[in-house]
Amino acid sequence: MQKNILEYLDKTALEFCDKMAFNDGDISVTFKELKQNTEAIGSGLLQLGVMNQPIVVFLSNKCECVNAFLGIVSSGNFYCQIDFTMPIERINSILKILMPAGIITRREYKQKVELFQTQCDVFFIEELEKTKIQDLQLEQIRYRMCDLDPVYVLFTSGSTGVPKGVVITHRGVIDYTDWFGETFLIDETHIFGNQVPLHFDLSIQDIYCALKYGCSVYFIPQRFFLFPQNLIGYLNEKRINTIIWVPSVLCTVVNLKGFEVITPKFLKKILFAGEVMPNKQLNVWRREVPDALYVNLFGPTEITNICAYYIVDREFNDDAPLPIGGPCNNIRLYVLNENNELVKEGESGELCVFGTCLALGYFNNFQKTKESFIQNPLNSFYEERLYRTGDIVKYNDRGELLYLCRKDFQIKHMGHRIELGEIEVVFGGMTHIENCACLYDDKTSRIVMFYMGSEMEAKDLVVYLKKKIPEYMIPNVFIHCKDFPYNANGKIDRKRLREKFYEGGGR
Amino acid sequence: MYREIVTILKSIAPDSDFENCKDFFEEKLIDSFGIMSLITLLEEKFHIFIKGEDISEHNFKNVECIDKLVKKYLRS
Numbered sequence: 001m002q003k004n005i006l007e008y009l010d011k012t013a014l015e016f017c018d019k020m021a022f023n024d025g026d027i028s029v030t031f032k033e034l035k036q037n038t039e040a041i042g043s044g045l046l047q048l049g050v051m052n053q054p055i056v057v058f059l060s061n062k063c064e065c066v067n068a069f070l071g072i073v074s075s076g077n078f079y080c081q082i083d084f085t086m087p088i089e090r091i092n093s094i095l096k097i098l099m100p101a102g103i104i105t106r107r108e109y110k111q112k113v114e115l116f117q118t119q120c121d122v123f124f125i126e127e128l129e130k131t132k133i134q135d136l137q138l139e140q141i142r143y144r145m146c147d148l149d150p151v152y153v154l155f156t157s158g159s160t161g162v163p164k165g166v167v168i169t170h171r172g173v174i175d176y177t178d179w180f181g182e183t184f185l186i187d188e189t190h191i192f193g194n195q196v197p198l199h200f201d202l203s204i205q206d207i208y209c210a211l212k213y214g215c216s217v218y219f220i221p222q223r224f225f226l227f228p229q230n231l232i233g234y235l236n237e238k239r240i241n242t243i244i245w246v247p248s249v250l251c252t253v254v255n256l257k258g259f260e261v262i263t264p265k266f267l268k269k270i271l272f273a274g275e276v277m278p279n280k281q282l283n284v285w286r287r288e289v290p291d292a293l294y295v296n297l298f299g300p301t302e303i304t305n306i307c308a309y310y311i312v313d314r315e316f317n318d319d320a321p322l323p324i325g326g327p328c329n330n331i332r333l334y335v336l337n338e339n340n341e342l343v344k345e346g347e348s349g350e351l352c353v354f355g356t357c358l359a360l361g362y363f364n365n366f367q368k369t370k371e372s373f374i375q376n377p378l379n380s381f382y383e384e385r386l387y388r389t390g391d392i393v394k395y396n397d398r399g400e401l402l403y404l405c406r407k408d409f410q411i412k413h414m415g416h417r418i419e420l421g422e423i424e425v426v427f428g429g430m431t432h433i434e435n436c437a438c439l440y441d442d443k444t445s446r447i448v449m450f451y452m453g454s455e456m457e458a459k460d461l462v463v464y465l466k467k468k469i470p471e472y473m474i475p476n477v478f479i480h481c482k483d484f485p486y487n488a489n490g491k492i493d494r495k496r497l498r499e500k501f502y503e504g505g506g507r
Numbered sequence: 508m509y510r511e512i513v514t515i516l517k518s519i520a521p522d523s524d525f526e527n528c529k530d531f532f533e534e535k536l537i538d539s540f541g542i543m544s545l546i547t548l549l550e551e552k553f554h555i556f557i558k559g560e561d562i563s564e565h566n567f568k569n570v571e572c573i574d575k576l577v578k579k580y581l582r583s
Contacts, residue, residue, distance in 0.1 A: 226532055226539050227564050252539050256546065260559025434543065453547065482518055483544035 003147035005173050006074055008211035009035050016188065016214035024219035027063040031214065034067065037129050041071020042138055044131035045102065048121065051076040051141065052149055053101035054363070056120075058113060060084040062219040064125055065198050066207060068104045069152070071128065076141040077101065078150040080165070081199045083488060092117045094155050094163055097364050104128065147171040153363050154201055156301050165363035168201075172304035172357045177208040179328045183309070184269060184295070186242075188214035191266075193240035195220060195249055200489045201305045202244060202273055215242075225249065228258025235264050242269040244297070247277040248490045254281040255434050259288045273297035273306065275491050276403065276421065278428045280318040298324035298403060302372065302387050304357040307331050308401055319429025319468065321422075323400035324393070331355035333401070334386065335393055340377035348394035348404055348419070352376075352386040359387070392419060411440040413447060416472045423447065423475065426468045432456065435484060437492050438475065439501065449475035450497055452484060479504075512573050515548045530568045542567065549573070555580040 012021075013035035021031045029037065045055065055077050057068045065081060072079040080098060082091055095118045102121045105113050113122055147170045155163040180186065186209050194206040194217055210217045224234045231253065235243075250272060253259070270285065270292045277296060286294065294312035299305050310325025327333045335349040336342065343349040354376065361369030376384040390407040405421035420438040427449060428436045434453035441448050449461075458478045465474050485496035516525045516537075523536040531537045537545070545567070546557055557580065566576045 223532060226542060227562060227567075229559075229563055248540075252543060255543050256539070256562050257557075257559030258562075261562075434547070452544070454551065482548060483540055486540055 002174055004073075004142060004145055004170050005151055005177075005208065005211065006038070006070065006142070008177075008208065009038065009070065012211060012214045019188075019214060020216045021210050021214075022063045022066055022217050022219065024062040025221040026061060029063055029067070034070070036133075037067040038070040038074050039133045039135075039138060040131045041067060041104075041125070041128045042074030043134040044123065044128035045072065045075035045077065046134060046137055048075070048077075048101050050101050051144070053077045054080050054098050054150075054153055056095070056098070056100045056103040057081045058084065058103055058105040058109060059125065060109075062194070062198055064106075067129070068125055069198075069207075072104070073151060074138055074141075076145055078152055078167075080153040080155070083197065083199045085488065088112075088115050090163070094165070097163065097165055098153065099364070145170075147174070148360070150360060154199065154301055164365060164368055166301045167360040167363050168301075168304050169360060172359065173204065173208055175330055175356050176204060176304045176306065176328075177212050179330065180205045180306075181209060181213055183329070184271075184293070186213050186215065190215040190242045190269075191238065191240050192217040193220050193235055193238070193243045194218065195225070195243065195245040196274075196489065200274075201301050202246065204305050205244060225252075228253040228256045229261050232258055232262045232264050235267065236262070239266045240264075241266045242271075243267065244271040244273065246274040246490045247272050247281075248275065248486070248492075250285060251278065251281040251435070254284045259284065263288050267292050269293045269295070271295040271297055273299070274489065276425070277322055278318075278425070279316040279320055279322055280429055282312070282322065283316070283318060286312070296322050296324055298401075299353075300387070300389050300391070302359045302389075303331070303353045303355070304359070307353045307355070307357065307389075308333060308351075310400060317429070319426050321402055321425045323396060323398075324403045325400050328357075331357055334376070334378070335395070335401075336377070342378070343394065346394065348392050350407060351389045351391045351393045351401070353389060354384060354386050358385060411447075413440065413445065413472060416470075418447075418473055420447070423449070423465075423469065423473055427451065427461075427465065427475075430461075430464060435492070437484065437494060437497055439494065439498055441477075441501070446476040447474070448477045448479065448501060450479045450481050450484070450501075452481050455480040508577065509570065509574050511552060512549070512570055512577065515545065515552060516570070518548070519544050525570055528569060532564060532568060549577060553577055553581060 013031045016031045018030050021034050022029050055072045057079055059065050069079045100120050104123045104125055107124045150167045151170045151173055153165045153167050155165050192206050196202040206217050209215050218238050224230045296310040297306045299307040308324045310323045332354040334352040337349040372388050374386055376386045392404045393401045396402050404419040411418050423438045424436050432454040433451050436451040439448045485493040487493045519541050566572050
């Protein structure tokens with residue numbers, strides 16, 4: 001019976017002992033060392049004498065983070081990584097919600113940590129790693145733990161500006177890792193190239209597939225992402241065959257003409273999630289790396305990362321939307337309309353998720369939890385908890401789900417219901433467009449399109465779009481941008497884009 | 508030419524001191540999205556088309572290097 005993510009490591013540490021588990025350019029750990037570090041850190045945290053409490057990880061080195069994560073779990077608690085580059089104000093607003101039992105950092109970051117508004121104990125990882133392992137106590141803790149205990153808390157931005165801490169369980173991570181491994185046939189021959197930060201849940205399969213299957217994971221150092229030549233060179237040098245990246249990064253490789261110089265030699269599985277992958281750039285990847293498996297993954301943090309996926313199995317035009325496909329195994333999806341009924345053919349609605357993958361809710365915020373985690377309105381007989389994603393989707397003719405937009409991106413314009421995402425897909429398919437984002441200006445009832453790439457006459461853009469979408473969906477304002485604001489995870493920061501628009505006087 | 512390149516760089520990251528920097532990447536003045544904007548702007552401004560093989564750390568690490576690269580394209 002499996003109930004704890006550390007059971008993965010118990011097995012792999014025996015089977016793959018001296019094989020490299022994680023490498024971040026500075027530090028490399030084998031499976032045996034990882035287990036050793038985990039148990040030492042876990043033993044060092046026993047002095048807290050608590051269980052099921054959040055412990056903050058404030059470290060910049062990804063290998064050290066993983067050691068700390070697992071150490072915290074082995075002490076019977078759960079981890080919360082704080083983005084190392086996060087402004088201190090935001091860190092403190094998170095600490096206020098989280099009230100952690102401890103913080104793990106390095107001695108050299110002591111001054112930074114002193115600015116944290118918390119009274120909790122501070123541990124230095126270099127000391128924790130030297131703790132004598134307390135086998136018996138760690139074993140007792142493991143026995144007392146259940147699979148519905150939290151394994152980590154991940155903070156996402158709340159629409160009101162107060163961060164929300166999503167509480168994810170051991171069960172959720174085990175469910176996701178099992179599904180990922182079975183669906184994409186993961187085994188120890190897989191070498192992952194990690195791109196996303198560890199405080200972003202798209203990193204979950206990178207960590208836990210390594211633990212479960214004995215895969216090696218390279219945390220690709222940030223500087224390699226500057227130039228595609230260097231990035232692909234790195235992938236080739238390390239023989240990386242599996243990547244799960246955000247689309248923006250895959251697009252950068254294309255837009256910076258990376259394939260003119262070098263092609264990935266070993267890549268076999270290319271997955272992406274976190275935002276919409278434009279087919280224009282995906283088609284270039286498919287041409288350049290034709291033998292790879294391409295998968296569009298979709299899901300919010302609240303359901304342990306991914307709830308739907310689509311294996312790219314046919315040709316798409318540059319301006320066609322890529323489906324998000326169907327549910328992962330052991331997950332059921334409902335698409336509900338405004339009256340909480342299942343959508344009819346062709347109708348769009350909100351995606352709702354059911355399964356063991358659901359988070360326990362938002363940490364220290366029952367109010368927000370109640371709003372998003374609801375009783376299935378179609379079931380009045382027993383408890384069936386759904387997560388309302390706030391994502392608007394619809395089924396295409398093939399019965400595949402299409403992502404349309406966020407619930408709050410859906411607009412009414414001149415009496416029509418419009419999904420801004422739809423306009424972006426069509427507009428982004430034009431030859432000279434590198435990137436685009438569409439907003440709705442409520443004040444003046446205008447659709448505003450921001451775009452990157454060659455600057456063009458608005459007149460010509462309208463002529464093109466009229467061929468593709470109904471007139472009422474044509475943007476009123478086109479703003480050419482030299483660059484877009486991006487958030488820490490590499491997604492377009494739409495809030496800042498909107499602010500820029502108003503700062504510019506709403507041209 | 509030199510001034511125009513600095514102006515373009517400033518339009519991407521107005522708060523950075525590009526002129527006195529030997530290595531933009533070492534000092535993290537610019538990220539991969541910034542490079543994307545930079546290349547588009549250089550191509551538009553000077554009516555050139557920069558080849559993939561020239562999009563490298565070496566050619567973009569400071570103003571002198573970019574200046575040299577643009578001159579190479581303008582000659583050819």
